[in-house]
Amino acid sequence: MAETYRIIQSPxxxxxxxxGSKFLAYAYAVEQVEEVKPLVEALKKQYYDARHHCFAHIINEGNQQHVRANDDxxxxxxxxxxxxxxxxxxDLVNTLVVVVRYFGGTKLGVSGLIHAYKTAAEDALSKAKILTVEIKTDFRMVYPYDKTQDVMRITNEFGVEIKGQDFTESCLLKGRIEPELFSAYKDKMALLDLKPYVGV
Structure with missing residues (x-):
């Protein structure tokens, strides 16, 4: 049975x-750590007069998991x-939650803050549609133009999800494949003198 993980479908x-303190929570689906800063900065710009913009995320990138919590x-x-x-x-991954706080004049104390940030984040996530996604292997492969037809035929044969392609001096394919099929896919590509390697 394929391994799975859970993500939110949309913000x-x-x-x-x-x-008097208001806590506005925003949940986002993110696939890379680079997406975090622009989203947080956009909220800081939008709510420039708020006291705090706190966030946390869990992001799976390749074989690494990036976990961060920021108290701002x-x-x-x-x-x-x-x-x-x-x-x-x-039980989510690839998820960023930002909570913007407007101070209402009365201090809440640490336990009050913990409760407030937890509840705001929970409110945002409870409204999300949650998708269960199969864990797949991300890979990339460089190949010459004259092998495009063969590469595409084999790629389709293995049900590879194409994440991106680049055509410069040579061609770059970024794909996602069932983990148990990757070895056979590599063997097929080796017959063309090509080597897909794991990574995004």
Whole structure:
């Protein structure tokens, strides 16, 4: 049976209010760490007058998992960790949650903050449509133009999901394949003197 992981289908929003402080939560599906900064920066720009923009993410890239929790000036572990805890409790990966806080004039204390950030993140994630995705192997392969027809025929034969192609001096194929088929795919490509290698 194929291994799977869970992601959210599209962005969602959540909200929580406590003693005048407002917590606006935004959940995003992300595939690469590079996507995080622009999304956080866009919210900082949109809510430039907010006190904090805290976030957490779990992102699987190739064989690495990137986990981060950011308190953005709130007391240590009072914001990023509760947000991260919700991503984990929904059993999600490739997910970023940002919670924007408007301070309402009354301090909530660390336990109050933990509850608020957790609840806002939970509200956003509970509205998300969750998809179960099969774990596949990402690979890339460079090949000469004159082998395009053969490469495409074999690639289609193995049901490879094409993630991207580049045609410069030579051709670059980025693909995704069932892990158990990769070895046979490599063997077929070796007959053409080509070598796909794992990586995004």
């Amino acid at each position: 969602t929003e959540g909200f929580y209010k406590e003693k 000036g709130e007391p240590n572990h009072s914001a990023g960790d509760p947000i991260l805890g919700q991503i984990r409790s929904f």
